[in-house]
Amino acid sequence: MKLVVAVIRPEKLSEVLEALFRAAVTGLTISRVQGHGGETEQVETYRGTTVKMELSEKVRLEIGVSNHFVEPTVQAILRAARTGDVGDGKVFVLPVDKVYRIRTGEADEAAVTPVAAEAPAAG
């Protein structure tokens, strides 16, 4: 199992999600973060006060995947998140010691293998 952590441009999020779902990657967490990857700072001016925005808005995705899913996941993100300009972001692949699925207590590979969605309970 690996944890894929990607930091991408917020305006690319929809395309990345689309690519991931197409690659059958369904379980993920996102958070809105700020960071700096060497891109040109955005200059903003408010009533004569000029500021350089050193931190840009980014979106971080965290995706726990089984080993054979690592490559499709990474490739989907690389393809969908790329604009070619500095600031497109990074993808990190990290080793994972243990994974548990809270609902069932399943561990490791079983915990990151998606199950067919069960019909929601009536009511």
Place this chain on the structure above:
Amino acid sequence: MIAADVAWMLLSTALVLLMTPALGFFYGGLVRTKNALNTLMMSVCALGFVGVAWALLGYSLAFAPGLPVVGGLGHALLAGVALEPQGSIPHLLFMAYQGTFAIITAALASGAVVERMRFPAYLAFLVLWSLFVYAPVAHWVWGNGWLAGLGALDFAGGTVVHVNAAAAAVVAALMVGPRKDYARQAILPHNVAFTLLGAGLLWFGWFGFNAGSALAANGSAALAFVNTLLAPCATLVAWTLLDLWRAGKATAVGAATAIVVGLVAITPAAGYVGPLAALALGAFAALPSYFALLWRARTRLDDSLDVAAAHGVGGITGALLTGVLASQAWSGGADGLLFGNPRQLGVQAVAVLAVMAFSALATAGILKLIALFTPVRVSVREEGLGLDLTQHGEEAYARDEGAILVLPREAAADALPAAAAPQLAGGRA
């Protein structure tokens, strides 16, 4: 001159002026966070650019004696516009009141091109459109032009303002093209509360727009005032019931839209129909606009904030219903179809069609002309980053994290980025 009339028209002018920033909030709430300021600025800058164009030339093209299709240059640079009476108010005040109409009409069209139009091109569009589309059309109906001669009824500008702006909006949406994300990704309103605030302030300002169009503090103004209250009430009820019937939930964006549609629809009729007719007109007006909105969203026409469905369809409905419901007992003028004058409905239709055709063609010409000098649309990258950053260098919801003050003496050092960069990068590692 009559003091009461002067007082009411002073107030009405201020009320109509408020409608333009209100429109900015109405539109601004409906776009995404990254384009909120740009959308507001489209309305705010109309205040300045159209206001100046109106004083220098637009007023003359609309209201100076001239040809049936356009006014003359007699009042250019406000020549001959001073404190002498025009009706029962000073001529100068009449000019200012009409100027606030020119401003909001130009701003209305912006709803079709939000989130993608380059701001300098938009400013050029504002000025040219207000001079060469709005002013002639205002002349046709209110400046003793050819539609006035025909007997078209347009109390406060259903055709001149709303149908006119909507025709321009559709053409502009087609020529600027859809947003890159349109029909590909969900594009959601970023602040529906702004939209409701804008709708509320528009309604407030609209009392000046409609009741002020009587140009006097008299019974006609009172009738228009009450109709401006009642018609949107009925539209709001009808729209909410439609929402409940179709989706089971009354929506806030729907309520804000309903208020505007009701106001648009009563605008041409405000001083010509009775209060019960205004209720009927308002309720009926919900239907065509409601379904036009649903239909439009399924097309490739990215009239982003539905100027056509709200102002175009609402304006046409109002203009035609004016031809049906106008009553001499209330208007002191023409009767409509219901009161035995079917010709009025025909005249109303001619006015609507003529304004739509002229506005569409002239808008296309103006946009083509601007495109010869400067790109009309932002690049795909700028569209992705948002127009607030790329067009204005500001954010609507800026946070101070990561913002580094650029002191004046550092501005010079920025000319040598290679020297500064390693030091900055080192601090972050």
